[in-house]
Amino acid sequence: MADLRTTYMGVPLANPIVVGSSSLSKSVDSIKRLEQAGAGGLVVKSLFEEQVQMEEEEFRTRLGALDLGFSEAVSMFPKMKDGGPKQHLYWVEQARKAVKMPLFASLNCVSRVTWGDYAKQLEGTGVNGIELNFYSPALDPEIAASDIEKREISILEGVRAAVKIPIAVKLHPHYTSLMNVVSRMETAGANAFVLFNRLLQPDIDVDTLTRYASVNLSSPGESLLPLRWVAILHDRVKADLVATTGIWTGRDVAKMVLVGAKAVQVVSVLYREQPTHIQKMLAELSSWMDAHNFANLDAFRGMLGQKQGVDAWSFARGQYIKALVGVD
Ligand SMILES: Cc1cc2nc3c(=O)[nH]c(=O)nc-3n(C[C@H](O)[C@H](O)[C@H](O)COP(=O)(O)O)c2cc1C
Numbered sequence: 547m548a549d550l551r552t553t554y555m556g557v558p559l560a561n562p563i564v565v566g567s568s569s570l571s572k573s574v575d576s577i578k579r580l581e582q583a584g585a586g587g588l589v590v591k592s593l594f595e596e597q598v599q600m601e602e603e604e605f606r607t608r609l610g611a612l613d614l615g616f617s618e619a620v621s622m623f624p625k626m627k628d629g630g631p632k633q634h635l636y637w638v639e640q641a642r643k644a645v646k647m648p649l650f651a652s653l654n655c656v657s658r659v660t661w662g663d664y665a666k667q668l669e670g671t672g673v674n675g676i677e678l679n680f681y682s683p684a685l686d687p688e689i690a691a692s693d694i695e696k697r698e699i700s701i702l703e704g705v706r707a708a709v710k711i712p713i714a715v716k717l718h719p720h721y722t723s724l725m726n727v728v729s730r731m732e733t734a735g736a737n738a739f740v741l742f743n744r745l746l747q748p749d750i751d752v753d754t755l756t757r758y759a760s761v762n763l764s765s766p767g768e769s770l771l772p773l774r775w776v777a778i779l780h781d782r783v784k785a786d787l788v789a790t791t792g793i794w795t796g797r798d799v800a801k802m803v804l805v806g807a808k809a810v811q812v813v814s815v816l817y818r819e820q821p822t823h824i825q826k827m828l829a830e831l832s833s834w835m836d837a838h839n840f841a842n843l844d845a846f847r848g849m850l851g852q853k854q855g856v857d858a859w860s861f862a863r864g865q866y867i868k869a870l871v872g873v874d
Contacts, residue, residue, distance in 0.1 A: 548835035549842040550828065552586070553786055554809045555675040555712035555738040557648045559586035562799060562831075562843065563824055566740075566790055566811035567592050567652040567677065567716075574637075574644045576821075583821035584828050586809065587648040589677050590641060593634045593664065594654045631664060639671040648674040650714070655701050656682035662708030675712040678702060681743055695727055699734050706735035714738035714788070718745060719771055728783060738786040739779070740811060741772045763814035768792030773805055780806025780851030796830025803843050806851035 550561035565571065565580050567589040580588055642649050651668040655661045655678060665676055680698045684691070698715075705713055713735060719742040721727045728739060748759035769792035776787050789802040790811035802810050815823060840846045 548832045548840065550586075550832065552808050552843050554587055554648070554650070554788055555714045555786055557587070557650075557674045557712060559648060559809060561586040561828055562803065562807070562809040563827060564589060564650075564788070564809050564811045565816065565824075566813040567679070568813045568817075570813060570816055571641070574641050577641050577645055577649075579821050580816075580824070581645045581647045583824040585647060585821075585824055587650065587674075588645075589650040589652050589811065590638055590673075592652040592654040592679055593631055593668075595656050597630050597634065598664065631667075635667050635671060638668060638673060642672040650675045650677050652677045652679060652716075653705070654679045654681065656680060657697070661701055662704045665705040666708045669709045669711050673711065675714060675737070676705065676709065677714045677716055677740065678705060679716045679743060681716075681718060681745065691722055695721070695730070698727075699730055702731055702734045702736060712737035714740055714786075716740040716743045716790075718743045719775070724775065725779075725782070728779060732783055732785050736785055738788055738808075739783070740788045740790055741775050741779075742791055744768075744791050761817075763817055764792040765814075766792050766794045766798065769794075769798055769801070773801060776802060776807050777805035777851045780848050781853055796827040796832070797834060799827060799831045800834050800846075803847050804850040806848040808847075 552559050552562045554564055561584065563584070563586050565585045565588040569591055570580065571577050571588055571590045577588060577590075638649075638651055649672075651671070651673045653661060653664065653668070653676060661678075668676055678701065680701070684694055702713065702715065715731050715736045715738075717724070717728070717739055731739070744762075744764060746759055747762055748757055750757050769789070772789040772791050776789050779787055786808040787806055788809045788811055789807045790813075792814075793799060793802065793810045793812050794815040799810050812824075812827075835841075835846075838846070
């Protein structure tokens with residue numbers, strides 16, 4: 547069997563399949579099942595900024611000093627089943643004690659810059675690293691993209707200053723200049739990048755004339771976007787690159803490693819299949835490696851990624867023109 551060891555945020559993993567942040571990790575038992583199924587590591591479901599705000603709001607309400615502006619905003623969010631940050635911290639601590647595989651916390655932090663305290667408390671649970679998710683729809687015409695990026699980087703700097711454990715940033719694919727953002731985030735202390743966060747895409751029902759937002763699971767073809775960007779960033783950053791979205795098979799994992807990924811994160815396929823699907827993916831990756839005589843992941847990592855020294859712009863533009871000109 548091939549050697550599948552690798553790293554995420556510099557943390558050693560037995561294999562490159564990390565279970566991504568989601569309600570797959572809703573209980574300690576389900577985390578144990580994912581470990582037994584062979585997961586190399588797991589990112590626990592996120593602590594959302596709104597959970598922190600709700601706890602503070604409850605506190606303010608008890609003191610009788612209600613901030614109406616924020617109360618209105620809070621009423622627009624669904625009631626959070628998972629309680630506030632204290633409950634989250636307790637649960638992460640229990641999960642950490644229950645399994646041996648590396649466990650990563652996730653903070654969904656969008657506006658406040660005081661995340662250092664929570665990051666420090668999460669570090670206290672014994673997690674191996676923290677993943678930051680900055681997802682927030684940019685809807686205010688007065689706020690420039692550069693201001694949003696500055697805010698994200700200042701949150702990252704605050705968390706970096708507060709903890710010693712490694713930090714990853716889960717990126718979304720809509721930055722105007724992803725290369726620039728990644729380079730600044732790496733300078734600010736990011737040890738890994740996860741490409742890409744999957745954004746909510748509500749749909750409409752033309753029969754009932756209603757909007758709905760179901761849990762939309764990815765499909766395999768969606769892995770081409772992370773594939774492209776891991777290939778471009780490979781050799782240009784020191785941080786570990788981790789691909790996510792639409793990774794369903796062992797061959798998908800092989801592809802991501804071929805363009806330079808250190809690991810992958812999977813969620814949708816595990817909602818569709820049993821946790822034991824991880825074993826199937828690992829077996830498929832391993833037999834593919836044996837067939838190609840690759841003894842370990844380093845033997846082929848980045849083989850098909852873009853090498854430094856190649857003009858990234860001409861390469862990307864050239865591929866685009868070649869693809870379009872070839873179509874009648
Ligand atoms: C039901 C569900 C819940 C999710 N919850 C979170 C979350 O709490 N935090 C987060 O960063 N990503 C969350 N995600 C995104 C996943 O971690 C992952 O990035 C995305 O689904 C792409 O991977 P996939 O194609 O394997 O599903 C969630 C995804 C799903 C489907």
